Amino acid sequence: xxxxxxxxxxxxxxxxxxxxxxxxxxxxxxxxxxxxxxxxxxxxxxxxxxxxxxxxxxxxxxxxxxxxxxxxxxxxxxxxxxxxxxxxxxxxxxxxxxxxxxxxxxxxxxxxxxxxxxxxxxxxxxxxxxxxxxxxxxxxxxxxxxxxxxxxxxxxxxxxxxxxxxxxxxxxxxxxxxxxxxxxxxxxxxxxxxxxxxxxxxxxxxxxxxxxxxxxxxxxxxxxxxxxxxxxxx
Numbered sequence: 001x002x003x004x005x006x007x008x009x010x011x012x013x014x015x016x017x018x019x020x021x022x023x024x025x026x027x028x029x030x031x032x033x034x035x036x037x038x039x040x041x042x043x044x045x046x047x048x049x050x051x052x053x054x055x056x057x058x059x060x061x062x063x064x065x066x067x068x069x070x071x072x073x074x075x076x077x078x079x080x081x082x083x084x085x086x087x088x089x090x091x092x093x094x095x096x097x098x099x100x101x102x103x104x105x106x107x108x109x110x111x112x113x114x115x116x117x118x119x120x121x122x123x124x125x126x127x128x129x130x131x132x133x134x135x136x137x138x139x140x141x142x143x144x145x146x147x148x149x150x151x152x153x154x155x156x157x158x159x160x161x162x163x164x165x166x167x168x169x170x171x172x173x174x175x176x177x178x179x180x181x182x183x184x185x186x187x188x189x190x191x192x193x194x195x196x197x198x199x200x201x202x203x204x205x206x207x208x209x210x211x212x213x214x215x216x217x218x219x220x221x222x223x224x225x226x227x228x229x230x231x232x233x234x
Contacts, residue, residue, distance in 0.1 A: 001054040003061055006093040009045065010068050013037045022101075026067070028167075029099040035068040040104075042068065044074035059089060063096045072096065074106040083114040087121055090136075094125070100167050106136060107143065115149050126157060131165040142175045143175060146182045148169075155187050156181055159195050173200050177207035179213050180222075191225050 019036020026034075049055030055076045063068050073093060082084040086108045097103050097146050111118050118140065125137025138158055145154045159166065176196065179187040190196055196204065205226040207220050 001049065001060065001077060003058065006049075006058055006072070007069070009065065010035050010037050010066065010072070011039045013045070022067070026099045026101050026132070029067045031100075033065065033067040035066050037068045037071075039071070042071050043075050046072055046079060050076055050079040061142070062093065065100070070102045071105055074102050077106060078108045081110055082091060083110050083117060086110050087118075091121075094133045094136060095130060097136070099132070100135065100170075101209075103132045103135050104139060107139075107219050111140065111144060115144050118144060123157065126161060131163065133163075134161065134163065134168050135171045138171045138175050146179055150183055151185070152186050155190060156185075159190055169197070169200050170203065173203035173207055174194070174219050176200070176204040177211060180208045180218075181211050184214075190220070 013035075014027060015036045015038055016040055017036070021036040022034050022036065023031050046055070049072075051057065059073065059076055062073075062169075077089045077093060079088060080089060088116065090106065093106070097106070098142070098164075122137050122140050125133050125140070128134055138161070141154055142171065145151065150180075155176070158172055161172060163169060176187060176190060191201060191204065193199065205222050208214055208222055209226075214222075
């Protein structure tokens, strides 16, 4: 399927009101790049293209013009079942990711079965200079390294990231808030010992307080840590 044919299919699924909503929600992507295709329709289209093989040529064509094409690209990669092929496609695509939504929709299913092989790539991604590559690396560590595969060295990798990028720091906070829900005792010292920047510290606690997976008792303690840190915010 040609790029023009794929774009035509996307415009057939267009919801202009939804596109206008996305423009406000995703400020870093160009305003004229939004077609306005809803996520369930994009996922269905990606499965169709993957199953038929019609998406192969599309994956080779970068950069794309439309935000929705980038979303489709992310969903297509996520369908890839071969780990090595999937990683290559991820690494080819990451430099072109220019917003949090596409970054966060890129979630390859095959990674769950290859966590040991994935770790070196995660370390490389979080050490990158491109903000959405860093964000993706943190998210993969959050997704694949906070349950039975947890290692106390993992949160240290995230805490060591130094960035002025809002979407990187927001993901660091999201990682630590999720870690508090899943590995509370292991990650609490990052807050009690002030190992995170003041902004990330406060945002981590805010997100943790919004979590349904953290007990009220623990939330009360986290509130105390938040209060102690208020004088450091800027």
